[in-house]
Amino acid sequence: MIRIIALTDAGLALGKQLHAALPHSQLHFKPKPFADVVQGYFREGDALLFICATGIVMRTLAPVIASKHQDPPVLVMDELGQFVIPLLSGHEGGANQWGLEVSELMGAQLVMTTANAYLNPVYTLGMGCERHCPLPYLEDLMLQGLAQIGLIPEQVSGLYSIDIKADETHLIELARKYQWSFITYSAHALSEVEPLLSTRSDYVFKTVGVYGVAESAALVGARSRTGASPELCLNKIKNTKATCAVARSYQV
Structure with missing residues (x-):
């Protein structure tokens, strides 16, 4: 399951586009209680695509991050849809490839920070x-x-x-x-x-x-x-x- 999580009205608009384009996805707008819900999705192994600041994502997921061999892929997009960042499980979880697919789909720039990004x-x-x-x-x-x-x-x-x-x-x-x-x-x-x-x-x-x-x-x-x-x-x-x-x- 792909979980698209938006926190602002602009993010919600982008999230609707992503939801329509990504099979097996669900869109969540300001889920509450935020940390409990998001950490639950993470523990279940769902792929997560956040439309918000990276700091929010890292502070929320920090308590449940285990290892690159176990964690699901996590992407972050800005609410304008200009950038896609593979944040967790780039290689092992497939976030790098998934980020590339999303960037091409939305006409966004992929921001790759992991090793072997040219492969x-x-x-x-x-x-x-x-x-x-x-x-x-x-x-x-x-x-x-x-x-x-x-x-x-x-x-x-x-x-x-x-x-x-x-x-x-x-x-x-x-x-x-x-x-x-x-x-x-x-x-x-x-x-x-x-x-x-x-x-x-x-x-x-x-x-x-x-x-x-x-x-x-x-x-x-x-x-x-x-x-x-x-x-x-x-x-x-x-x-x-x-x-x-x-x-x-x-x-x-």
Whole structure:
């Protein structure tokens, strides 16, 4: 979920434009009690876009900031819509890329302060599922995962899985629906990124020969796209029939 938070009338006008342009977003005007509400969204992992001064944002979020590997992406815009600042989780949470998308969408200037700002991130979606998993289980989980890190399907470069899923009807349908390439890899190829996994399942290993399909496939897909070292920006999430993860690598 993307939360757009405005504190002034001018900010509200800009917020309405952003809300109309950003899928899976909600607009909040002067939420009360401000700190409690905003900190709650942050703890839930929602992507936050503030239209106000950066000082207000930092003072409000300071008590709940954990680490760049856990915190959701946070952007700040001025109420005139001239500047977009990725404030938290620039690389790990995707705020830099999200800020770029918002700046292009609104004709604003991106103010990037993190390292490697000249690099272009490439995002890859990895998924695993039960045989004949219905499309809604795949699509809902995918949209949930992307929303958690402030991405939209158009920012994803491809869908990846293990080769025993190469004929999985609804994975193929999902890729076709969102105009993604659908690429699968052998268990041997996926095992090369095992040290980068956030979790390892012995059950999955005994079943398919790799400790995690979604994370492994996303990581190998990201590496293949750029030739650079990949990293997870969404650790595996799951529902009763599918798993999903997002990886990223950087391309000059």
